[in-house]
Amino acid sequence: MNQLADHAESRKGRARRLGKNGDGAERHEAIYRSISDAIIEHRLRPGARLREDALAEVFGISRTGIRKILQRLALEQLVTLTPRRGASVTRPTADEAKDVFDARQMVECGLMPEVARRITEADLRELRDMACREREALRTGEQSTAIKLSAAFHERLARLSGNATLAEFVGRLCSRSSLILAVYGSPGHLGCESHDHDDLIGYLEAGNGERAAAFMSRHLKAIEASLSIVEEVDEAPDLHRIFGH
Amino acid sequence: MNQLADHAESRKGRARRLGKNGDGAERHEAIYRSISDAIIEHRLRPGARLREDALAEVFGISRTGIRKILQRLALEQLVTLTPRRGASVTRPTADEAKDVFDARQMVECGLMPEVARRITEADLRELRDMACREREALRTGEQSTAIKLSAAFHERLARLSGNATLAEFVGRLCSRSSLILAVYGSPGHLGCESHDHDDLIGYLEAGNGERAAAFMSRHLKAIEASLSIVEEVDEAPDLHRIFGH
DNA sequence: GGCACCGGTTACGTATACAATTGAAGCGTG
DNA sequence: CACGCTTCAATTGTATACGTAACCGGTGCC
Known part of the structure; x- marks a missing residue:
């Protein structure tokens, strides 16, 4: 507290x-x-x-x-x-977790082509810097920093699409994802692999929106798959299930 | 007031x-x-x-x-x-209007396949009822009711996907769309054509998610195209531009 | 005659006080 | 000994009061 x-x-x-x-x-x-x-x-x-x-x-x-x-x-x-x-x-439920990652799948992947089209040299530099700092944080064990940087990376990426509304939505989804990781994530492993973001930047630099979208899809699927979603039964909720009724 | x-x-x-x-x-x-x-x-x-x-x-x-x-x-x-x-x-800007409709394009169309997969007979009945009431409101000139029913129809549709997060997002986009129509819409013509929603229901009933998505895309494009987006200059902002500054 | 300065007024920003409800501990009773 | 009732403390919900900044008159000066 x-x-x-x-x-x-x-x-x-x-x-x-x-x-x-x-x-x-x-x-x-x-x-x-x-x-x-x-x-x-x-x-x-x-x-x-x-x-x-x-x-x-x-x-x-x-x-x-x-x-x-x-x-x-x-x-x-x-x-x-x-x-x-x-x-x-908030303690996200398993259903909410699924919804959030499905939503990210749809929006973030859907945004990649536009991002690849509009991205500039300066943007690439900034993204690389963020990815680098994130890797550094991971290496030195600063979990908190790494988590925040990871979410910030995804949001920044979305913002490059030029659509403020969708970017803001992605930002919220990332925040909620962080909560989901806190509840269902395996300890030590915190979502994004350290080199994933760098690979993504590579595809964007090449202007290959389709590849970037496909990679983002795998990336998100990997995070979701790393979750151990076991809805812990809190307070004797099985009484109803156990006794017929 | x-x-x-x-x-x-x-x-x-x-x-x-x-x-x-x-x-x-x-x-x-x-x-x-x-x-x-x-x-x-x-x-x-x-x-x-x-x-x-x-x-x-x-x-x-x-x-x-x-x-x-x-x-x-x-x-x-x-x-x-x-x-x-x-x-x-809120008086939406032209940029916001574009963002909102782009977002709707991505999310609502992307949701159609899943909706087509999950829709039930009861859902279809309810949607038909809503579309019917909307048509009736349009016919009798109750603009306010028609506008609200139209937004409610789109949100309800999104909710059928089973993804509460995306459904809520669509709901907000629809609300904002209503504002956009108030500012940029041509008087008399208020967004959704009266029979469009019925056609959409038909595709969903046939379980054809792809067709439904394509139709939704055209539907939204039609609404957006009907807008007369002319950013009126409010308070003498051109002084700087006019006199070479 | 127009422009700028300037009080009065209106409406928002913040804090505080009070009311009401919930949670839990204590006590009594079956 | 366990269960239920009562009472009390803790914490939120709501309203109100006060301070302060922004509008809108008027007035004086240039």
């Missing part, structure tokens, strides 16, 4: 009198990113409760602002808002 | 003491639907301002609840939240 403690940085001092420096909106955005990152990087595990009071104190704003942020996270399905129980990090 | 008046129904009486009958959450949902419907049905036109006080009074809840709802609408891009200026119905 104190996994957010690293963000306290004694902000309570300035919290008392806020609003004179017009950083209101940016501050909210920063807090949103903090929580979002913490979830995506698995520093907040699925099921973790997010009490409004605690968050409000940690970030030095009142519950009003926190509620706004939690609501936004809920709409992106990163947190679950149970009516009188508060917020907690 | 009083386009919401039909929903007042003198609720102020019970507003004073709320919370004893536990309709809090459902009430919020109802208000959300009211506003959402009003936008989708073009009873609230793009650009219309949505003042928090006014909405709060009309629906008999405090601004707190209204803000929550407006925020949700903003995340679905039905309303635009300008920092110190309040909320207004």
Whole structure:
């Protein structure tokens, strides 16, 4: 529950009198990113409760602002808002996991031809840089960083298609994928193989959208296949199944 | 601005003491639907301002609840939240319109094969009923109803794929499409041709997913082509361009 | 006569206070 | 000894109050 403690940085001092420096909106955005990152990087595990009071104190704003942020996270399905129980990090079901990966399959693969058509030298450089940093993070064992970079890579790729709506959608799917990995992923193995992204960049550089799409399809299938989807039965749910009824 | 008046129904009486009958959450949902419907049905036109006080009074809840709802609408891009200026119905740009229809092209067409595979007799009956009601609304000149039914038809179709994530995405795209039609649509002609949906149902009934997808593609292209996308220049933006700067 | 400055007013942003509901522990009873 | 009831604490839901920034008049000056 104190996994957010690293963000306290004694902000309570300035919290008392806020609003004179017009950083209101940016501050909210920063807090949103903090929580979002913490979830995506698995520093907040699925099921973790997010009490409004605690968050409000940690970030030095009142519950009003926190509620706004939690609501936004809920709409992106990163947190679950149970009516009188508060917020907690979403624990995706097996069905949701399948839906998310099916959706990624359709959208990300469908986007590759357009991306291959529009990609520039500068884009390629940036992608290579991201892939490189991701490999580095993997090598040095910085799991959190690697996870975030991987999601960022996929989103960046989608954004190169020029379609902001679909890019944003892919971004959300990637965030949710990170949650899915947290629940169903085998420990140690975290989704994207280290060299996969580099290979993908190669196809895009060659302008071969079809090959890129096919590779992306295999890539996503591989991630999904690496999941061990075993819906753990929580609280004696078999009573109904066991006794006829 | 009083386009919401039909929903007042003198609720102020019970507003004073709320919370004893536990309709809090459902009430919020109802208000959300009211506003959402009003936008989708073009009873609230793009650009219309949505003042928090006014909405709060009309629906008999405090601004707190209204803000929550407006925020949700903003995340679905039905309303635009300008920092110190309040909320207004989103006026989609030409670029957004293109993005939305490209996204629909990819997702809705891509979903057709799976829908054709899973569709049941009951589903077909329901779809036919919806298409019928839509035709009827068109015939009797009830534009608002027709628009909403058309969007509902497309979303329902997507939901038959079994992928909740993609279905929800399609739903949002349809809502935004409705906004786009409000801005760029030619008056009188409102998107889907009256018999198109019936034809589509025919292909699905035959289990021909490929044909259905091809037809959906033409259908969406036809809608997009019917738009008159002329980005009106709003506030003297050409001064810089006109005088060599 | 037009432009710029400037108060008043309106409406949003934030915090805080209160009400209501849920969860769990404690107690009593069958 | 176990089950159910009651009470209490914790936490969210809602409303309201206050501060502050943005619009819109008027007024004075150039």
